[in-house]
Amino acid sequence: MDTLRAMRAFVRAVELGTLSAAAREQALTQPALSKIVAALEKDLNVRLLERSTTRVVPTEQGKRFYERAKRVLEEYAEAVADARGQTETPTGFLRVNAPVALGQFWLNAAIHQFLDSYPDIQVELILNDRYVDLVEEGVDVALRLGSDLPPNAVARKAGVSPRHLVAAPSYLARHGMPRTPDDLSAHDYVRFAWSAAGDLLELHQDSTRASVQTRGRYRVNNALAIRETLAMGAGIGLCPAWVVHDLLADGQLIHVLPGWSGPQQEAFLIYPSRRYQSLRARLLIQFLADRLRELPGMQVPSEP
Missing domain, CATH: 3.40.190.290 (D-Maltodextrin-Binding Protein; domain 2)
Structure with missing residues (x-):
């Protein structure tokens, strides 16, 4: 089984809502694409989609697998682009998490500045004051205030x-x-x-x-x-x-x-400890590190 192809077929079926639409997009027949997704389910020993005569809906396991599979496909595409020297136009989706106050006071405006610079990137900003599990909730970059940091992530001190x-x-x-x-x-x-x-x-x-x-x-x-x-x-x-x-x-x-x-008060930019980090995430981390130090009342940290 071509796993990447199967993941791509499954992801597009979820996003388009039907196997036939995903099949047309990938120049396949609907039975052929359905067979590919079924083989993926058999390989995982998990039912990923609930099928009706008109639509497909991901199961609970399918929803979780969709989030991970989508990221794998995005990172694979970026790795290919990087190898080919085609990273000049970063694209894709980023989920960002931050405390409510800092998000409202500063980060919301900073994200819009970032989007103006990179029109092919999409950002979902989630503001809450609880500490989220970056991997479990699909967060690419988090901004944390304070030194209570998760052990399974990379933390970069960006300001004090x-x-x-x-x-x-x-x-x-x-x-x-x-x-x-x-x-x-x-x-x-x-x-x-x-x-x-x-x-x-x-x-x-x-x-x-x-x-x-x-x-x-x-x-x-x-x-x-x-x-x-x-x-x-x-x-x-x-x-x-x-x-x-x-x-x-x-x-x-x-x-x-x-x-x-x-x-x-210490401010950290945190991201999952993945071997390969997407170009868009690297750009956002550097952008926020630079902008955070320009926030009045925030200083450059004395140590990295």
């Missing part, structure tokens, strides 16, 4: 953002400006709901360290919601510079304990 304490002038006018880290325990502290440290706040000033047990009545699992909450005057928060740089610039927020900082 300092974390500073900030609050709105209206809040500080009502509650006063803290003078020392210990003063923070008497203030309303707004924090990320899923913080591993909980209410414990770790700060440093040069080589001096301070640990403060904060208190607060409000927690939220989205950085942009924290940004809005702080600008409303609801409390003090420790925020990455990229989240609040513009609000600091126009005075909606001001630094609290400006000599003190929290741990830097």
Whole structure:
């Protein structure tokens, strides 16, 4: 059995919805293409398609196999193009995953810039704050904030953002400006709901360290919601510079304990540890690495 040909027949049957349409596209008769797909099912010992008189629909196993098979075919085509020196026009599909806040604040616009540069590439951007399994969910490139990284992927540190304490002038006018880290325990502290440290706040000033047990009545699992909450005057928060740089610039927020900082937030570009990485994925990773460092409040990492 010609496995690549069989995978191509199956993929196109799924995408076109009928065996006859896939057969016409590949200059085959419908019985011939049906025989090829049946041989693939027999080889895998799995039923891939549910057939009716008018349409074919992938089974659950077929849906999973379709995602993998499509990527194999795309990577094979790119490997052939690379061997022939035909990589000047990258094409194909990319699935990208990122945290909601960074996606809305910056990545969505950056992806459109990338698409303008590469008109034959398609991108599906999935924004959520959970850590996805790159292989299981077919993700080509993920952008992660923080150092909790999957063990079965390649991670490239693309930027770091300092974390500073900030609050709105209206809040500080009502509650006063803290003078020392210990003063923070008497203030309303707004924090990320899923913080591993909980209410414990770790700060440093040069080589001096301070640990403060904060208190607060409000927690939220989205950085942009924290940004809005702080600008409303609801409390003090420790925020990455990229989240609040513009609000600091126009005075909606001001630094609290400006000599003190929290741990830097690290930004990583992550991709599956495949032997062959598609040209379009390599281009996107480099593009995002370059653009991320241009984001105000994001700095070039001191180590690769």
